[in-house]
Amino acid sequence: MRRSERYRVLKLKGLSASQIKKTFNEPTQMSVFSWKGDIDTILTPWDSLRYYKFYLRAGLMSMEPQTGFVRAYVGGINFKHFQYDMVKGGKRQVGSTFKPFLYTLAMQEGYSPCYEVPDIPVTFELPDGNSWTPRNSGKTKKDGQLVTLKWALANSINFISAWLMKRYNPYAVINIVRKMGVRSKIDAVPAICLGTPELSVAEMTAAFSTFSNRGIYTQPIFVTKITDKNGNVLANFKPTRTEAISEETAYLMIELLRGVVAFGTSWRVKGVYKVEGDIAAKTGTTQNQSDGWYMGLTPHLMTGVWVGGEDRAIHFSTLEYGQGASLALPIWAYYMNKVHEDKTLNYLIKDVFEKPKNIKVNVDCSKDDEKNVNPDIIEGVDL
Numbered sequence: 001m002r003r004s005e006r007y008r009v010l011k012l013k014g015l016s017a018s019q020i021k022k023t024f025n026e027p028t029q030m031s032v033f034s035w036k037g038d039i040d041t042i043l044t045p046w047d048s049l050r051y052y053k054f055y056l057r058a059g060l061m062s063m064e065p066q067t068g069f070v071r072a073y074v075g076g077i078n079f080k081h082f083q084y085d086m087v088k089g090g091k092r093q094v095g096s097t098f099k100p101f102l103y104t105l106a107m108q109e110g111y112s113p114c115y116e117v118p119d120i121p122v123t124f125e126l127p128d129g130n131s132w133t134p135r136n137s138g139k140t141k142k143d144g145q146l147v148t149l150k151w152a153l154a155n156s157i158n159f160i161s162a163w164l165m166k167r168y169n170p171y172a173v174i175n176i177v178r179k180m181g182v183r184s185k186i187d188a189v190p191a192i193c194l195g196t197p198e199l200s201v202a203e204m205t206a207a208f209s210t211f212s213n214r215g216i217y218t219q220p221i222f223v224t225k226i227t228d229k230n231g232n233v234l235a236n237f238k239p240t241r242t243e244a245i246s247e248e249t250a251y252l253m254i255e256l257l258r259g260v261v262a263f264g265t266s267w268r269v270k271g272v273y274k275v276e277g278d279i280a281a282k283t284g285t286t287q288n289q290s291d292g293w294y295m296g297l298t299p300h301l302m303t304g305v306w307v308g309g310e311d312r313a314i315h316f317s318t319l320e321y322g323q324g325a326s327l328a329l330p331i332w333a334y335y336m337n338k339v340h341e342d343k344t345l346n347y348l349i350k351d352v353f354e355k356p357k358n359i360k361v362n363v364d365c366s367k368d369d370e371k372n373v374n375p376d377i378i379e380g381v382d383l
Contacts, residue, residue: 059086065209068218068239097284114365122162154264165193205304215250273333289322
């Protein structure tokens with residue numbers, strides 16, 4: 001109630017807390033949002049707040065990694081009724097979409113996509129004397145076996161993220177993330193390996209763009225120039241670029257994220273939604289299925305999507321519907337299919353991520369990785 005616009009207006013008018021509460025319980029005529037159009041009805045303000053809690057919110061940002069130009073920006077589902085910007089203003093736990101940053105550090109430090117790690121629990125000894133052992137969100141066909149890093153990221157295996165974190169430290173991961181443009185506060189704790197940081201869609205989209213821009217972070221740019229009514233240029237704006245990671249690391253990450261689409265948690269983008277072209281992506285789900293994320297790269301367009309409730313207390317009861325692959329992935333897929341249909345945009349299906357000439361690392365990891373596509377696979381954060 002206290003966060004509503006109605007409450008703020010009444011407070012400014014000098015009403016006391018008890019008077020405002022009474023007003024919120026009085027039926028009044030209002031227009032409320034519905035997917036079929038606004039509905040004129042009579043509700044108490046309290047009931048209208050409850051009504052809006054049933055609607056999931058969403059945010060989408062799409063940018064060109066090479067230029068930084070933001071091509072699409074959707075801050076919410078309806079500006080008239082939901083004016084809070086969920087792209088730059090809203091920050092939520094990012095879930096497994098944070099894991100690629102940890103893998104980026106590993107690739108930068110000499111690991112390869114085909115390096116094998118045992119899929120077993122890892123325990124952290126905490127400063128307070130307690131211990132913490134992350135769990136996988138479900139059983140896989142390879143529990144207890146050696147798995148490649150490529151397969152582990154594709155299937156969002158928490159044990160392997162914990163294994164990597166054990167070999168480095170939170171500060172090293174945060175340093176990589178900072179180089180890739182993320183400025184939000186991140187606590188230096190082991191749990192970040194499973195996606196506990198609260199970041200914005202804008203930050204995540206720009207950071208992921210680094211992978212398809214040969215390791216160069218390009219700051220998103222919304223306006224290229226400002227002119228007056230006579231056409232005189234008042235200001236020009238150019239994107240700011242900085243080298244965040246090596247070109248080799250960036251390409252290895254593209255290969256890892258291609259695996260997510262080929263035989264991992266993002267299989268539906270091609271298997272169900274029939275999005276064509278070269279795609280690298282990562283799904284993300286937060287604890288209690290409160291937030292669903294999808295970060296999808298094509299050679300010349302990076303698009304990030306978040307879906308969730310107004311509050312984190314609003315969540316799905318199961319991963320079947322509450323995971324990023326069910327919530328955010330479909331939005332990305334519908335969007336990209338529309339982009340590809342519009343030939344004037346010149347984002348071509350035939351475009352591919354170019355492999356740098358000096359790359360000698362083997363990325364064709366396993367004879368059976370790509371045969372183990374599991375349509376029922378789920379992923380998420382299980383802290």
